Amino acid sequence: MTYGYRRPPYGVRGCISEDNGSSWDIKNEIIICSDGEHGDIGYPSSIEVKDGTIMTSFYTHTGKFTDKENQGLFTHIYGTRYIVFVRFNV
Numbered sequence: 001m002t003y004g005y006r007r008p009p010y011g012v013r014g015c016i017s018e019d020n021g022s023s024w025d026i027k028n029e030i031i032i033c034s035d036g037e038h039g040d041i042g043y044p045s046s047i048e049v050k051d052g053t054i055m056t057s058f059y060t061h062t063g064k065f066t067d068k069e070n071q072g073l074f075t076h077i078y079g080t081r082y083i084v085f086v087r088f089n090v
Helices: none
Strands: 002-005 011-014 030-033 041-048 054-062 074-082
Touching: 002 041, 002 054, 011 041, 011 054, 030 054, 030 074
Parallel strands: none
Antiparallel strands: 002 011, 011 030, 041 054, 054 074
16 A cells, blocks of 8 residues: 655555554554655556556646645655565465
8 A cells, every 4th residue: 555645754655464454563564755845746656567666646836835726836746666576474
């Protein structure tokens, strides 16, 4: 699962569940991005790519909310690929 982390340090994070979502390994949270300028960041979407890597895309803004037209505010779409190693209890 990936999610927007909307408190400092702003970014996108992920967690692994080994029991179909009944519990989450928050102690080993995956930090995908932690350099957001403010809390308007997130809505990540993740897929597994054929080679086994995970691709997560999300949006963030740079600049400040300066006026009603948001001049000076830029929206960016980011993507990152990574490998998740999962323990199997045998």
